[in-house]
Amino acid sequence: MTPSWLRKRRRTPGAPVVPGGEEAFLSAASVRVRAAGGGVGAGRDIANNAFGPGSQVFDQRQYHLHTDGESPPVAWPLRIGRVPALASAFQPRAALRERIDATMSAESPAALVLSGGGGVGKSQLAASYAAEAVREATDLVLWIPASDVHQVIAAYAHAAVLVDAPGTAGSRPDEDARAFLSWLATTSRSWFVVLDDVTDPAGMEPWWPPHRDGSVRTLATTRLHDARLTGAARRRVDVDVYTLQEARGYLAGRLRADGCDHLLDEAAYDLVQELGCLPLALGHAAAYLINQGTPCAVYLDRFRDSGRRLDQLLPPEGDTEGYGRRVAAGLLLSLHAAQRSEPRGLAEPALALVARLDPAGHPHAVWDVEPVLSFLTHFREGAYAKRRWWRRATPPVPVTAEEAHAALRTLHRYGLISSDPRDELRAVRCHALTGRAVRETVAEEYGISVSAAAANGLLAVWPESDDAFPEMGVVLRANTAALARRTGADLWHPVCLPLLDRAGRSLGGFHHAAESIAYHEWLIGRNERHLGVDHENTLAARDRLAFSYRDMNRFQDATSLMERNLAHVESRLGWEHPETLAAAAMLAASLRMGGQHEEAAPLEGRILAVIERLSGESHPGIRFARSAMLQCRALAGRPEDGVALGEELLAEYERSLGQDHHETVWTRTTLARNYASTGRSEEAVTMQQQVVAHHRRTDGPEHPETVAARAELASLYRKAGRTDEALLLQEEIVAIREGTFGHEHPFTLEARFAYAASLEQSGRVADAIALLADVLTAQEQALGPEHVQATLTRLLIHEFRLKAANALGQDLVDEIDAPAED
Secondary structure (H helix, E strand, O other), X not given: OOOHHXXXXXXXXOOOOOOOHHHHHHHOOOEEEEEOOOOEEOOOOHHHOEEOOXXXXXXXXXXXXXXXXXXXXXXXXXEEOOOOOOOOOOOXXXXXXXXXXXXXXXXXXXXXXXXXXXXXXXXXXXXXXXXXXXXXXXXXXXXXXXXXXXXXXXXXXXXXXXXXXXXXXXXXXXXXXXXXXXXXXXXXXXXXXEEEEEOOHHHHHHHOOOOEOXXXXXXXXXXXXXXXXXXXXXXXXXXXXXXXXXXXXXXXXXXXXOOOHHHOOXXXXXXXXXXXXXXXXXXXXXXXXXXXOOOHHHHHHHHHOOOOOHHHHOOHHHOOOOOOOOHHHHHOOOXXXXXXXXXXXXXXXXXXXXXXXXXXXXXXXXXXXHHHHHHHHHHOOOOOOOOOOOOOOOOOOOOOHHHHHHHHHHHHHOOOOEEOOOOOOOOEEOOHHHHHHHHHOXXXXXXXXHHHHHHHHHHHHOOOOXXXXXXXXXXXXXXXXXXXXXXXXXXXXXXOHXXXXXXXXXXXXXXXXXXXXXXXXXXXXXHHHHOOOOOHHHHHXXXXXXXXXXXXXXXXXXXXXXXXXHHHHHHHHOOOOHHHHHHHHHHHHHHHHOOOHHHHHHHHHHHHXXXXXXXXXXXXXXXXXXXXXXXXXXXXXXXXXXXXXXXXXXXXXXXXXXXXXXXHHHHHHHHXXXXXXXXXXXXXXXXXXXXXXXHHHHOOOOXXXXXXXXXXXXXXXXXXXXXXXXXXXXXXXHHHHHHHHOOOOHHHHHHHHHHHHHHHHOOOHHHHHHHXXXXXXXXXXXXXXXXXXXXXXXXXXXXXXXXXXXXXXXHHHHHHHOOOOO
C-alpha cells in the first residue's frame, strides 16, 4: 500500500476547477463549504461534506458556495457566534464598567481592547456588553473567537453571506471577509462586533472593523499588552482581578444559588484572598465546595497545603462557568508564545524565577545582577540541552541585563506578569495563582538552581544600610519569606544561607524587635532541623534573638540563649579563645542590663583576666569583649573606670585600626557618654562633635548614622546644661526623621522622646508631658506595650508628673508662708 505521504492528489475528470487555481485555494486562510436552499457542498471526504439548507463545514483546502436561486431576505436582527453565558453569580464590576464606559464616551475609539491576564473575566465583561447590544435590538451582534486570524477571516466571510454583503462571491474567504468589512463601513444597520482573545496583533492589523459614526462598535479581549493593539485610534482598558468585595459577592452568590449557604463561614474572606480574587479560580473553587460539600475553612486548609496541586483543588469538573480549560493551563496559555518571542528562550526560566518570589513584587534591580543573569544564561532554551559525547560543547552566550529586562517585558506583554519600571521597589509582580501554576509545572525542571539564583539575586541588591533604605528592606524581607515558603529545605543549601542571615541582620535595632523575634524564632527552629543546633548560623541567629528579647524587656530569655551559646563555644574552643570571650562579654552586658549585677561581676572578672593575659593580640573577638567591658562599667555605675578603659581602648584603636574605623568611632561615642557621667561635659561634647564630623564626611549630612550621632550630641548638650542648643538640634532631627521615616516610625518617636526631655529641662513641663503621652501611644502601637522604649517613656512621664506635683506643692507652701499684705 502506498504511504499517504507519497500519494499524489488526483482531480476527478470533469470536476470544477476552483477559481484562482490550486495555489490560490491552498494559500487561503481557511475554506468553507456551505449548502443553501437545497444545494450540496462537497468537501475533502464524507467527513467534510455539507448537506441541506444552512449546513456548512470549514475545510483547509477549498471554499465553495452553492446557492439555489436568489438568496432569501435577511432576517434581522442577526446573532452570529456563540456569546458565552454570564456566570451564575455574575458581578457587574461597577467601577471597571464605569472606567470602560468613560473611555468609550470620552475618546470614542475605533475599538476598545480589554487587556488582562488569564482568568480575570475579560470575556465575561465582553459578553455582558454583547448581551446589552442584544437587549437594545442591535441589528447585528457578531461574536468571534479571535485567537487565530484565520478564524476571524472565516467568521467575516460567513457573516458576509448572512447579511448579503455586496461583492460576496463565495470563492475566496478573504475576499468575502473584505466585502463584509466594506458592508460594516457603509451600512445603515446597527452592529456590534466582539473579537475574543486576540493573540496576533500583526496578523489582525488589516482585519479590524471600521470606525463608524464616532461610536464604539468593536470590543476586543486579549492577554497581550502590545502597542500594536492600540494603534489606529484603538484604546486599551486594563482588566484586573475582582476587588475583595466583588470576590466575596461572587462566592456568596454562587453558593446561595445552589442552596449551600451553610458552606460560607468566617474563612470565606481569607479564601478569596488566597485565591487572589481571580474569577477563574473562584468559579472552580465554588464548584468544588458545592460538589464536595466542603466548608470554606476546610477548603482553605487544603488549598494552603503545599502537597496538593491546583488540578486537585480546582479540578476540570469545576469549570461550571464555561472557561473551557484547566486553571493551570488557562493561566499559562500564552507561555509557549512568549518563549518563542525575542529574546528567544528566556521567558520560561525568567517566569520560573519570578514565581519563586513575592507576588506583590520585587525590585527591577534583581534582574541586573550576576547570579540571575548566570541562571538565565545556563537555562536559555537549548543552552543546557544534552550533547553527545563526541560533540564539543560550545559555551553559551551570556545573557545581558538588557536581555533579562526584555524577557520581563515579553512576559508582561503576554499577560503573565506585570513589569513596571516606574515602581522601583515592586516593579515585577505575578499573580499568586499564576506563580503556583508555574511552580507546579514548568519550574520543576530547574530544581534548586532557580531558588539559588533568586536568593543570591536578592542578596546582591540588599543595601548595606537598612536604615538608609527602610522600604527596600521591607520588600526584600517579604521576598525572602516568599522564597522560603516556596523552596522549603532547599533554601538551607550553603549557597542560599547568606540570604537568610542577611534578612535576620536587617532586623537589628530596637525598632524591629517584635518582627525580629518572630523571624528568628522561626529561623532557629529551621536551622536546628536542617543545619544542627550548634551550626554557626544557628548560633548567630540565637545572638540576634537575644538582643531582640532585651529590647522587649525579656532579659531572662535573652540570658538563657546567651548562656547556651557560651556553653557551646567554650566546650568547642576553650575559655581563652577570642570567640568565647566575645560570647561571655555579650552575656555579661545582658546581665547588667537586666539588673543581675551580682551574676555579672564574677563573669566580668574572668573575662578581664584573660584579656590581660592576651594583651597585645588584636582579634575582633577580643576587641568586642573589651568594648563590652567598657559598656559594663557604665551599666555598673562606675563611669570613672569606664573613662580609664575607654581612653586606653581609643588610643589603641586609633593606632592599630585607624581614626575612621567603625570600632574607633563607636569607642569615641561610648567614651563621650562616660565623660558626661563623670561631670566632664565639655570633653563629652567635644568628643561627640568629632563623631558627628566623621559621619558627615563619610556618610553625608542626612544619613541615619549622621543623624543618630547628632541626636547623641543633642543629648550631651542637654546634660551639659546647654538646653537651648539641645532644643534647636533636636527640632532639626525630628524634622529629618519625620521626612525620612514618617511621623509614627520608632526612630521619629525616639527623637520626639529626647525633645520632650529637653522641653522639661527648659521649664516647659506640661508641654513635655503632653508630647510624651502622644509618643507613648504611638510606641505601644508600633513597638508593643512591653517594649523597653515604651517602658522608658512611661517612667519619664511618671517622673515629670511627680516633679510637676512637687512644684505645685511647693508653690502652695510658698503662698501660705508668704507674709500677708496690709
